[in-house]
Amino acid sequence: MEDLHRILEAIQDSGQRSVLATITHVEGSAYRKAGASMLVFEDGSQIGVLSAGCLETDLAARVPEILAAGVSCGFVFDMQSSDQLSWGEETGCGGVIHVTMEPVNGVLLEHLRTLKDCLDQHTEVMIIKKIGPDRSVSDYAFVAERERFFGDWRGGFPQNLMELAVSEGYFVHTYYPKPRLMIFGAGPDARPLAAFAAATDFSVTVSDWRPALCNRSYFPDVDALLVGFPEETLDKIQSTSNDYAVIMTHNFRRDQQLIRMLSERKLSYLGVLGPKHRMERLLNGDPAQTNLRSPIGIAIGAEGPVEIAVSILAELIDTYRKNRRRTTINYAT
Template sequence: MTHEFEHIINFYSNSVEKKLSCVLATIVELKGSSYRKPGVRMLFREDGLQLGAISGGCVEKDVWNYSKDIFKTGKSKTISYDGRYRLGCEGIIYILIEPLNIEESDIDQIKRFLFKRKDFKIDSYYVLSDDLRIQPQGSVIHFDNKTVYFNKNIINLDSNSLLLKFSNTLRPKIKLVIIGTEHDASHLCACGKILGWEIIVVGSPNSSKTIENFPDADDFKLINSENFKELEIDKLTSVVLMSHNYAYDLKNFMELSKYELFYLGILGNKKRKNRLIEDSINFNIELKEKFLNSVHSPAGIDINAITPQEIATSIVSQILYESRKNKKNVK
């Protein structure tokens, strides 16, 4: 959900420039099951524009109607929807609706922080009551030892013992590094972009391709493996080798063994993976167990994929699974 929050901040920043007010809706509690879970957010602007979704389309219209009152009163409200009777789901969702009023300087700090690829936390304070006298309700974001309130009415949130708190820790977006510039790489770019990932395409310095060949990429680099530091690989970085050139893949494989990444996919069969490992050892490259455990070949889950689009779908599915395996609240 980090990419959704990033979109909300950018949309809100644009709205501030246009002097248009916004209201933020957050699912803060769920009893039973629902299409979307606590922590999901949606923005409503006074001119009717909306960003995001907090359901499959069942509740947004009603939340917009509640938002109209929030625009007028400036007071937050928590509403509930019983999906067992109204939405077709098997649960009750509680939605905090609050005016969004972040200082421009704080907006800029949040934007800059999101580029740092660090965890951050959002606390939402609410009550399961329709009594508007129970104030304040609202959300606070914590990052880099800094606290930013989503609206001016909630500075003393912790002092109100009647309030409940939903805490949501968000991790950086998954970074997908695609090493290879053939046509199938563009399909993998597109799949990753839909999921809100940060996409970097890497090619050989003598490649004739440009970023125009990969419109869904956030960055495009023609570099040798010796310059992989430019990729800023971290623990939430996934890499896919798909150059269709064994010698090029081998150089990159050996260099990547120095980094701590959670996923390395190799396009091709298991023989290609075994050959890469054997040749790396012959070059006296130390391959640690943790690195080898991150290697997946052939890349992607087995869905009998045939087309480049299907193969790309299987790869991003495997990356997503590996990023969330044995973890909670990974976004």
Template sequence: MDSFHSLLKRRRQRECSGVLATLRSAEGHAYRKPGAAMLIGPNGQLDGHLSPGCIEADLARLADRVLESGRSAFMVYDVREADDLSWGEAVGCGGRLEVLLEPMDATLVAALDAVERALDEGHAVKLARRMNGEGLVSEYRVQYGDCWHERFSRPLDGMQRVDQVISFYYEANPRLLVFGAGDDAMPVVELASRAGFSVIVADRREALCSRLRFPSASLLVSDGVNEMGAALAIGPRDRAVVMTHQMAQDRDLLVLLAKSPVRFIGLLGSSKRVRRLTEGLLSPRDSRLHAPVGIVPFAEGPERIAISIVAELLEDIRQEGASISLRAAVEAEKG
């Protein structure tokens, strides 16, 4: 899940500069949806993709021109014909893509920082670009909720009349709460982060709950269970996996989670262990309970277990999306 939220986080972690490439429109078969973005570093390093690899090399070449001029540019790639000789080979993408290339100057960086802050707070964000007659971005606007919150203007030569506005909506990454900072939690956190989750690692063992062990985690919390609950503000779209491997602490965490609106509670261990942990707290029929967690029960080895867990989390994301779509369709029908 190469989300915009994840891309912004990687940009900050790696102190990326260069060019932001955003898919403005896509017709026909396309690898990504409009609004998808990638970063192109000053030396052609790529972070993210807009296609299966059909246009990235050309975008990297064009990014040098954008950096040199300091001006944004539009590129159109029409690869709807599988034998398009202009590409020299059958690229097979099958779509018409329009891409906006923008230099990462101070104005754009400030706008992206504002978007990232809003996404970190769990808001859905609208990022609008106001463009002049030459197709240059004169202003960025960031909106969440019912009003515009921040504006970032770029001084341009010539006419300042706004010719068009391009807007994209971005959702915050779903949160995954991993309770437990043992060695087997490390591949879960890394893989879930790469899959598009904002992962929070919580463990009272401060020596284990460290940035060195969990470099991709969005947040590390080392405290008691009650303090964890206050710090995390668990919401109805959050998912949790309990893996401290300590019965008393796992039970305390389940007490916290059972009272919360959390959507998904994953537990490791045998059915006997699960019964002991959940007795009097969670019914086996509680839809939130996933035990043993993972689409492959009792997978062996930390890497396979991590893949199994993250696969089930992604399936839950899909089910949530299907449920939201169904509710929206029902509401539209009623209206």
């Protein structure tokens, strides 16, 4: 997912000065798309990446100068040319990347904290940056939901936000809350799935009625562990249409119970581990919900818990990306 979530968490905990680097425009192909961000601290440490290592060293070298000046700067990296003096030497990327670098001063820091609060509350936020002729950021604003507005924007604010996305001189991007993955079943095969999902910035919840399995020693990276039977734990979960659920308890009766209860909720993804014939027995003749998947995972011939976890996570990411492409925030115009 986006590095922004890790960046916002790091800013909360660090006392160092830092610079936020953001790709605002890409011409041709590039490792990361517009909207990708990286945070560079004063000591040179970094959160996130903007390339496969082509840009990071140069961007880090510019941080002391930007912090000293206290103003944003914009840079263009031409990865197309094979000229030895250009950024294209033997990279093979073939694109032109526009990057803005903004010192995280007190004002921007406060706005980034507000952004984190919105995302933690499962609210999508649109960022609008006005890019000057020198490619620096002259104004920026965050818009959450229909009326919540915060940022550093001088003068009148544009009414039709979506038109700015294709307007020269503006950068518009939507930040989404972390997608939540709910894993029901804490057996050994759930452990790699939970770890991989957390590493790709899913907010992971694991639920199981067996405390010997559902504990932090097996799931150190998840956000929540819920011990209890389905009828006990599901009441504690306020699910949304942006949530994903995988049923893998390996208990026939519990799987049936979870299918029945979760099918009543509007989820982005609901999958059950197991072969097709088991799924037919679980449904017992009932028509499958349109969003119910089984078998789950991308067909890669996976064997064993780790490979199966990779195939499931690939399908989750694929579903997430497709959902994002179909989703547009309904802002007032």
